[in-house]
Amino acid sequence: MTLPSKRKADLRRRLTAGADEHRKCAIIGCPCPTTASRGSGLNRLYCRRHEEHHERHGSYLKSSYSAAQLAPYRAAALRTLREYQKDTRVHRARLGIETLYAAAGMPVDAFRLRGLSPEERARAAWARLRQDKVDPLVPLSEWLALSAVIRDDSQPDHRNEFRLVQAGKLIHRLAGGSHRRWERERPGGAVEVIELHRYPASRGRVLRHLGERLDRAAETLEPLLSDLRAAEAPPRQSARKSSQPL
Known part of the structure; x- marks a missing residue:
């Protein structure tokens, strides 16, 4: 039996084994x-x-966090990172993102991603961020905001894969897609504007690669989560007022 035939037979056996159980x-x-x-x-x-x-x-049950859930944490995270940007921990994390930018290679148009491996697609996302001159503090703020959302979630998914996939989705969304626009003259002299937009699919191994790279670069920022919580907490004065009976 040839190797491909053995693989097919093994796959068929695994598909049928224990199916009734x-x-x-x-x-x-x-x-x-x-x-x-x-x-x-x-x-x-x-x-x-x-x-x-x-x-x-990244979870069989829990869905991704929405932009509305992340928005206030993003603002607080970016504010915290800029406040501590001279801190050694923030400096090291920033260097980690800059290294990802430098190692990403040439940007790849979203129309040409088909056929590339998940790792190559992940590098293309970092290259698009570098091409768009996205401040390295912005991806770091995404990681910090996500960590704060998971921490404050009343029903969190603490599995590492969920956190990495969620981080990958944020970078994937930040990298955006590719857009093409051109004009074509139609009979009679009218000009038709044609636009094409392509956004890479946000799923699969590419999200894991993006999340792993971001998590590795941002691991020194964990101590800043306590400051982010303070930035998100309501003022004490308003809390006392709200507790008074109407």
Whole structure:
């Protein structure tokens, strides 16, 4: 039996093995069968829908934090980093982002990302940030804001993968996409404006690569979270007033 044939046989065996033992998704209330029981994958615990949710968000249940949830933390994080920008910890983190910028290589148009590996796509995102001259403190503020949101979440997902994927999504969104615009003359002399916009898909291994790089660069900022909490807490005076009976 040739090597490709062995791989196919092994895959077929893994798809069918134990399919009857794991028929329903492990998420409570989900009636869908697991991908293993359907013969469409190897996951014996989760269905296709929850698998895809995990690919996009880093969790089988919890969704990504919204821009509205992150906005106040972003402002406080950037303010804190600028206040402490001469601090050794912030300086080291900034150098880490600048190193990622320098090692990213030439920027790759979002229209030309197809066929690249997840790691190459991650480098392309850092290259776009460098090309757009994004202040290295901005990606660091994203990491700091995310850490504060997770800390203050009443129902957080503390798994490392969720945090890395969420960090990767923030950098992915910050890098944006590519845009093309040109004019074409139509019969009769009218000018038609054509625009194309392409945003890379925010899912999969590329988010893990982005999150891992950011987490490694920003690891020295952990002590600043206490200052960020103070910046987010409501003033004591207003808190006393709100506690008084109406």
